[in-house]
Amino acid sequence: MRILVTGGAGYIGSVVGKSLVEDGHRVVVIDNLQAGHREAVPKGAEFVLCDLADLQLLQNVTKRYAPEAVIHFAAEALVGESMKDPTKFFRDNVSNGVNLLDAMVTAGVNKIVFSSSAATYGEPKRIPIQEDDATVPTNPYGESKLAFEKILRWYREIHGIDYVALRYFNAAGAAGGLGEDHRPETHLIPIVLMAALGQFDSVTINGDDYDTPDGTCVRDYTHVLDLASAHILALQQTPSRVYNIGTGKGHSIKEVIAAAEEVTGKTIPVKIGDRRPGDPARLVADGARIQRELNWKPEYSELGVILETAWRWLLEHPDGYGPPGS
């Protein structure tokens, strides 16, 4: 298939793009490199420097490459920042996403796989979370993802664009020379490993008085390679659908740190900080729908495998890819 990948110079998009190339698809990556890295663009994929805000360029690219499907990763994704600058999130994750859909309509592309998020649920009423559970986002980031899911429904109804929205929980791990390099890094696993390497003095645990077995927040981690296989299966799905992507297993922050100490052989200094507003105690996916309907099976999402692959990548890339754009 010819596939247009937005945000394919970013963490998840680069790994998924590489898997697509390896599976024989023709991949075109578009990215404005605001957070992505040219070096991360998978070999064998074409790269077009393009901001989704630029509707004219987007339409030219979409017409020129005539993709059969789009996978849409590009977004503002720093949850905390969304509480300070909601405009940035609604502009990039909603308005620019609508530009992409309009370019698809113009070029006659009728399939999209969208990177949604567990942040669409907000504070869950039950664990594990199912797709039909209430969606009450607690930050503009989650709201922007939910808004785009709703917009997708109308583009399907009115323009016949089929969609699959994949609600990721926590993506982690590295593969094929590609790893996680966000600036600033806000995700637990890279932070813990960077602390093990001495790049941070300590890891701050935001609250240790939650209603969880050890008092720290519990999250569901999925290896990026398992996310990649979910996207490849989603490309074959025709009825429009929303799927959780998670393992159904939660790990607390303290558990992650202990496992990281084991993998790295280093002691990781820890500080206890305040709770972050809007941080649910547990976010764990019920992944039964995608397992049943698309036969998706996570193969690399054991915590030890996630940590080992991410640690190896960090040892090989102690400075990551360099600043965004490099």
Ligand SMILES: NC(=O)c1ccc[n+]([C@@H]2O[C@H](COP(=O)([O-])OP(=O)(O)OC[C@H]3O[C@@H](n4cnc5c(N)ncnc54)[C@H](O)[C@@H]3O)[C@@H](O)[C@H]2O)c1
């Ligand atoms: N990382 C996670 O654990 C996680 C969890 C849930 C959802 N998601 C979603 O998955 C997607 C990918 O996440 P990631 O961690 O790889 O993020 P990332 O920041 O590494 O990648 C996003 C990419 O999109 C590009 N981009 C952003 N706005 C753009 C625009 N207007 N035009 C062109 N390119 C643009 C950035 O330069 C970057 O390369 C995002 O949509 C994110 O919201 C991620």
